Amino acid sequence: MSKQKKTSVLLITLVASLGGFLFGFDMAVISGVLPLVQKQFALSASQEGWFVSSALVGCIIGVAFSGELSDRFGRKKPLILTAVLFVVSAMGCALFPNLSGVIAFRVLGGIGIGIASNVVPLYISEIAPAQIRGRLVTYYQFALTLGILVAYLSNAALLNGVSAQHVNASALNSIFNQEVWRGMLGMGVLPAVLFLFGLLLIPESPRWLIQKGRTAEGASIISSITGQTLPEIHPEQFTTESNNSKSSYKELFAPSMRKALLIGILLPLFSQFSGINAIIYYGPRILGNAGISLSNSLISQIIFGLANMIFTLFAIWKVDSWGRRPLYLYGTVGAAVSLILTGICFYFNATSSIWLLVCVLAFLACFACSIGPLKFVVASEIFPGAIRGRALAISIMVMWVADTIVGQITPILLNQIGSAGTFWFFAFFCIIAFIVVYKLLPETKGKSLEQIENDWKEDSDKPVFFH
Known part of the structure; x- marks a missing residue:
C-alpha cells in the first residue's frame, strides 16, 4: 500500500475515531461534575449512582438499536445520527434549568454513545x-x-x-461561574460538531456495500483506499457464503459461532469489571477519601488520563506484531497485581505516599495496552460479515450493562467495604479474565475478516475450552 493510500485510511480512521473521543469525554467529564452536583443537590449514594448511570442507560438503548441500524442502513448514517445526538445532549445539559432535564439529556447523549461504541470499531475494522x-x-x-x-x-x-474570565452574559455567567458543572458538560458540543462535519467527508464501508449487492460502489471505495485499479479488485474476496445469506441472530448460535459469541460477551464484561471506571467516575471521591482536596484530585485525574492515553500508544505499536492474545494475557496479570497493591495502599493508609500514584498508574498502563482496546479489536474481528453489526451490538451491549452495574455499585462498595476492598473486588475479576482468555482466545493478527470467519467454521468440532 502506498504512503498516500495509508494516509487516506488513517484520515478516515481519525474522523471515525472522534466517536471514541466523545465516548471518552462524556464518560470522564462526570468525574468533575459529580462532586459539584452532589454538593448542590445533596444527592444520596443511590441518587449519585443514578446520576452517573443515567447516560449508561441511554448507551444500552442506543446499542440495542445500533446493530439493526448498521446492518440495515450502513455504517455511516448511524454515525451521523450519533453526532447530532451528541450536539443536542451537550447543549441541553448546559442550558436546561432543572436537574431532571439534565439527566434526560444525559440519557439522550448516552444513546449516541451507545450507537457509536458499536458502529465506530465496526466501521474501522471493515475499512x-x-x-x-x-x-x-x-x-x-x-x-x-x-x-x-x-x-x-x-x-x-x-x-x-x-x-x-470576562464573561458578562447572564446565561454564560450561569454556565461558567454559578454552576460550573454545566460548563463542563456543555464543552462536549465542540468535538461533537467537528465529528458531524468530518463524517460528511468519509465513505461508506465497502464491505457493507458489497454485502448489499452494491459491488461497483464498494469496489470503487476499495480502489481509492488501497490504490488498486478496479480490474485488480475481486469483490468475492470481501464476502463469504454467510455474507450472502439473510442476516439473522440465529447464526450466532450456530456451533461454529458459539465460541466467538462467548468471547464477544466476556471480554467487554471483564473490561468494565477491571476497575477502570471506578477510577474514571469516582476518582475525585476515592482520592478525597484519602484526604486529597477536590482541586488536587482533579490534577491527579489529569495525570491518570495522560497515562491512560500514553500507554494506549503501546497497544497501537504492538497489537499487530505481538498479537491480541499475548497483550491481553500480560495486561490482565499486570492489572490484577496493580489493583491488589492499590488496595494495600488504602488498607494501610499509605495514600499520601508516592506508592498509591505508582500503583494506579501501573494499573492504567496494563489496562490501556490490553484490556481496554482489545475488547474492541477482537469483537470487531470475530463475527460473520452478514451479522457483524448485530453481533458486535450484543458485545457492546454487555459492556454497557456491566458499565451501568459498576456505576451503581461502586459508591455502595466504597461505603460498605471501603476503597481497599473495592480495588480487591475488581482485582478478582482481572484474575478470572486471565484464565478465560488463556483458555478461549485464539490469535487473529494478520488475518482477513473472511479468513477468521472460515477458521471458526473449521474449528467448530473442537470443545469450547481449549488451548
Whole structure:
C-alpha cells in the first residue's frame, strides 16, 4: 500500500475515531461534575449512582438499536445520527434549568454513545487492511483516552475559573461561574460538531456495500483506499457464503459461532469489571477519601488520563506484531497485581505516599495496552460479515450493562467495604479474565475478516475450552 493510500485510511480512521473521543469525554467529564452536583443537590449514594448511570442507560438503548441500524442502513448514517445526538445532549445539559432535564439529556447523549461504541470499531475494522487492522481499531481506544484526558483538563480549567474570565452574559455567567458543572458538560458540543462535519467527508464501508449487492460502489471505495485499479479488485474476496445469506441472530448460535459469541460477551464484561471506571467516575471521591482536596484530585485525574492515553500508544505499536492474545494475557496479570497493591495502599493508609500514584498508574498502563482496546479489536474481528453489526451490538451491549452495574455499585462498595476492598473486588475479576482468555482466545493478527470467519467454521468440532 502506498504512503498516500495509508494516509487516506488513517484520515478516515481519525474522523471515525472522534466517536471514541466523545465516548471518552462524556464518560470522564462526570468525574468533575459529580462532586459539584452532589454538593448542590445533596444527592444520596443511590441518587449519585443514578446520576452517573443515567447516560449508561441511554448507551444500552442506543446499542440495542445500533446493530439493526448498521446492518440495515450502513455504517455511516448511524454515525451521523450519533453526532447530532451528541450536539443536542451537550447543549441541553448546559442550558436546561432543572436537574431532571439534565439527566434526560444525559440519557439522550448516552444513546449516541451507545450507537457509536458499536458502529465506530465496526466501521474501522471493515475499512482497514488486515495487516494493520488491530492498530487502526486501537486508534478508537486512543481517541477514547484522549477524550478522557481533555475532559479532565477542561474540568480543571473551568473549576479554576479559566473560562469564566470576562464573561458578562447572564446565561454564560450561569454556565461558567454559578454552576460550573454545566460548563463542563456543555464543552462536549465542540468535538461533537467537528465529528458531524468530518463524517460528511468519509465513505461508506465497502464491505457493507458489497454485502448489499452494491459491488461497483464498494469496489470503487476499495480502489481509492488501497490504490488498486478496479480490474485488480475481486469483490468475492470481501464476502463469504454467510455474507450472502439473510442476516439473522440465529447464526450466532450456530456451533461454529458459539465460541466467538462467548468471547464477544466476556471480554467487554471483564473490561468494565477491571476497575477502570471506578477510577474514571469516582476518582475525585476515592482520592478525597484519602484526604486529597477536590482541586488536587482533579490534577491527579489529569495525570491518570495522560497515562491512560500514553500507554494506549503501546497497544497501537504492538497489537499487530505481538498479537491480541499475548497483550491481553500480560495486561490482565499486570492489572490484577496493580489493583491488589492499590488496595494495600488504602488498607494501610499509605495514600499520601508516592506508592498509591505508582500503583494506579501501573494499573492504567496494563489496562490501556490490553484490556481496554482489545475488547474492541477482537469483537470487531470475530463475527460473520452478514451479522457483524448485530453481533458486535450484543458485545457492546454487555459492556454497557456491566458499565451501568459498576456505576451503581461502586459508591455502595466504597461505603460498605471501603476503597481497599473495592480495588480487591475488581482485582478478582482481572484474575478470572486471565484464565478465560488463556483458555478461549485464539490469535487473529494478520488475518482477513473472511479468513477468521472460515477458521471458526473449521474449528467448530473442537470443545469450547481449549488451548
